[in-house]
Amino acid sequence: IKPAYVIPDQVDCAVIRYHSRRVTCLEFHPTNNHILLSGDKKGQLGIWDFAKVHEKTVYGNIHSCILNNMRFSPANDGMIYAASSDGTVSCTDLETGISSTLMNLNPDGWQGPGSWSMLYGMDINLERGVVLVADNFGFLYLVDSRSNSQTGKAIMIHKKGSKVVGLHCNPFQPDLLLSCGNDHFARLWDMRRLEAGSVLANLEHRRVVNSAYFSPFSGTKILTTSQDNRLRIWDSIFRDLDSPSREIVHSHDFNRHLTPFRAEWDPKDPSESLAVIGRYISENYNGTALHPIDFIDINTGQLVAEVMDPNITTITPVNKLHPRDDVLASGSSRPKEKFDVAEQSDTRKIIVFGGDEKKRGKRSKDDYDDDSDDDKFNVKGKNVKVKKPVKQMTHRKAKR
Numbered sequence: 001i002k003p004a005y006v007i008p009d010q011v012d013c014a015v016i017r018y019h020s021r022r023v024t025c026l027e028f029h030p031t032n033n034h035i036l037l038s039g040d041k042k043g044q045l046g047i048w049d050f051a052k053v054h055e056k057t058v059y060g061n062i063h064s065c066i067l068n069n070m071r072f073s074p075a076n077d078g079m080i081y082a083a084s085s086d087g088t089v090s091c092t093d094l095e096t097g098i099s100s101t102l103m104n105l106n107p108d109g110w111q112g113p114g115s116w117s118m119l120y121g122m123d124i125n126l127e128r129g130v131v132l133v134a135d136n137f138g139f140l141y142l143v144d145s146r147s148n149s150q151t152g153k154a155i156m157i158h159k160k161g162s163k164v165v166g167l168h169c170n171p172f173q174p175d176l177l178l179s180c181g182n183d184h185f186a187r188l189w190d191m192r193r194l195e196a197g198s199v200l201a202n203l204e205h206r207r208v209v210n211s212a213y214f215s216p217f218s219g220t221k222i223l224t225t226s227q228d229n230r231l232r233i234w235d236s237i238f239r240d241l242d243s244p245s246r247e248i249v250h251s252h253d254f255n256r257h258l259t260p261f262r263a264e265w266d267p268k269d270p271s272e273s274l275a276v277i278g279r280y281i282s283e284n285y286n287g288t289a290l291h292p293i294d295f296i297d298i299n300t301g302q303l304v305a306e307v308m309d310p311n312i313t314t315i316t317p318v319n320k321l322h323p324r325d326d327v328l329a330s331g332s333s334r335p336k337e338k339f340d341v342a343e344q345s346d347t348r349k350i351i352v353f354g355g356d357e358k359k360r361g362k363r364s365k366d367d368y369d370d371d372s373d374d375d376k377f378n379v380k381g382k383n384v385k386v387k388k389p390v391k392q393m394t395h396r397k398a399k400r
Contacts, residue, residue, distance in 0.1 A: 018046055018056050023331025024259045026320040027070055030077050033322070036329050037094075039067030041259075043084055047094055050327075059097045062090050068165075069122035071131070073145070081145075083133045085118035089143055102131070102148045103141065121167035121181075127174035128191065134164030134179065140194070156196045159183035165260070166211045172219035176200075176237070180209035186224050188237065201241040205232070210252075211262035215272040223275060223298060225263045229253050231275070233298050248301040250294065251281040252317075259317045259331070263296070267323040273299045276328065278316045291315045293330060 021041035029035035034051035043063030049055040063084035073079040073091070082090045087105035092098070105117035119141075121134035130151065131143040138161060139154040158164050162183040169191075170176035177194070180186040186203040203212070207227040214237075215221035222234040224244075229251055232244040252261035263277035275298050282289040285308060292306035293316055307328060318331035 016048060016050075016053070016056065018048070018058055019044060019331075022257075022259060022333040023318050024066055025069055026318055026329050026331055027072065027080075028320060028322050028327075028329070030072050030323075032077075033325055036320075037070060037080060038329075038331055039070055039082065041066045043067050043086065045070070045080070045082065045092065057097075059092065059099070062092055062097075062099045063088065068118075068120045069133075071122060071124045074124060074126045075145070081122070081124065081131050083119035083122040085120075087117040087119060087135075089119065089122075089131065089133055091148060100148065102143050103133070103150045105135065105141075118163075120163055120165045121179060123167040123169045123177075125169045125174055125177075125191065132167050132169070132177070134158075134167055134181075136163045138162050138164060138181070138183070140164065140167075140179070155194055157187060157189065157199075158185065166209070166213075166262075168213050170214045170219045171216060176214075176219075178212045178214055178222065180212035180224065182208040184208060184226075186212040186222070188241070201237075203232075203234070203241060203244075206230075210260040211264075213265060216265050216267045217270050217272055221272055223263055223265060225252065225261060225277065227253050227260075231263050231277070231296070231298065246298070246301065248296065248298065250277065250296070251279050252277060254280055254315075254317060258315060258333075261317045262319075264319065264321065266295075266321050268321070273297050274304065276319050276321055278319055278330070278332075280315060280317075282315075285310065288313065293319055293328070 019038065019040040023038050023040055025039045027037045034049050036048045036050055038046040043065050045059045045062055045067060047057040063082065064086045066085040068083050068085060070080050070082040073081060078094050080092050080094060082092065088101050089103040090099045091102055110116060118136040119133045120136065123132050125132060129145050131145050132140060133143065134140045138156050138158040140157045141154050142151050144151045157179050158181040162181050164179055164181040166180040168178045175191045177189040177191055178186060179189065184205045184207060186209050187199045188201040190200055205226040205228065210225045210227060212222060212224045220236050222237060224232045226232065229249060231248040231250055233246045234241055235245040254261055261278055263275045265272065266274040266276065275296050277294055279292050279294050282291045288310050290308045290313060292308040294303055295305040297304050314332040316330040316332040320329045
């Protein structure tokens with residue numbers, strides 16, 4: 001039975017557009033209930049006070065391409081760390097927009113896809129005072145949050161040449177680290193013995209693992225999202241992890257011009273039974289094709305609720321539940337205009353899978369900044385970019 005405070009019976013929907021590309025990540029402010037941060041494919045960082053609706057700020061000069069992950073500084077909630085596909089880790093003052101680069105994996109600039117490093121997974125280990133980031137070649141890096149500089153050597157934690165798209169430190173056992181990537185594995189690590197080959201457990205999946213998270217209250221459960229249209233749950237990290245406790249079928253296999261879907265725990269649910277994730281397949285609601293955001297009971301696989309609005313016809317793969325209030329923030333691309341449809345139609349004519357990239361001419365780093373399945377761990381045969389602007393929305397409980 002769903003807790004009354006989790007799913008509102010009636011929803012107020014506010015839609016705001018201030019990104020020029022699709023939204024890639026969202027974070028609520030840890031102490032200010034009305035502040036939402038968002039990142040996009042262009043590398044922009046957006047700050048929105050949704051209590052005042054029109055009070056928004058966008059910093060566009062921090063990163064040069066996709067902002068994949070961000071985390072608030074535990075020591076100062078006015079500072080945000082961010083990891084980008086430009087290969088840098090930044091620390092930005094939200095008030096002034098002044099940013100410093102803590103690590104740059106591409107100091108010589110673009111030298112081709114074989115050497116260009118992109119940062120994806122990111123988290124902060126408060127006990128050890130480090131920011132953890134991972135790249136597209138299977139490596140993990142540690143940045144000292146006190147000196148704001150890289151510490152130690154890069155550690156290979158996933159298959160060589162594969163993206164490590166997710167990192168999560170256990171909220172109650174900080175020595176435990178969970179990683180996931182496009183080598184089809186989620187992996188459990190001990191931070192006290194963090195080196196190649198020292199993995200505690202390999203959680204195998206059939207396809208790319210978009211995300212892997214410890215549960216928020218006990219830290220003993222694991223929830224993963226894989227591109228085989230499955231959510232997987234392990235009920236205890238202290239038991240046999242060879243196979244999941246449950247698999248839940250859900251539509252979230254995406255095309256390469258979407259941010260990957262990631263199921264996330266409800267941070268307010270002490271039963272650790274509720275997760276939220278966007279849906280890829282649309283349904284007909286009064287003649288309009290809508291892509292709901294699903295609330296799922298991960299203990300039973302039951303669909304608890306769907307959130308949708310007739311004004312929002314785009315797919316919303318990025319979803320974040322407020323840690324304290326009954327608010328859901330969702331990020332997506334904005335609806336296609338007629339010229340967008342025409343552009344996409346023209347682009348589809350030149351899509352090549354497994355072809356020689358030389359035939360398509362030279363490409364920049366942005367062309368390789370792709371959220372595709374990438375099972376073969378290479379950059380050949382990827383689709384040509386289709387530029388899409390971005391829309392963002394929030395759902396919150398109606399006042400009665």
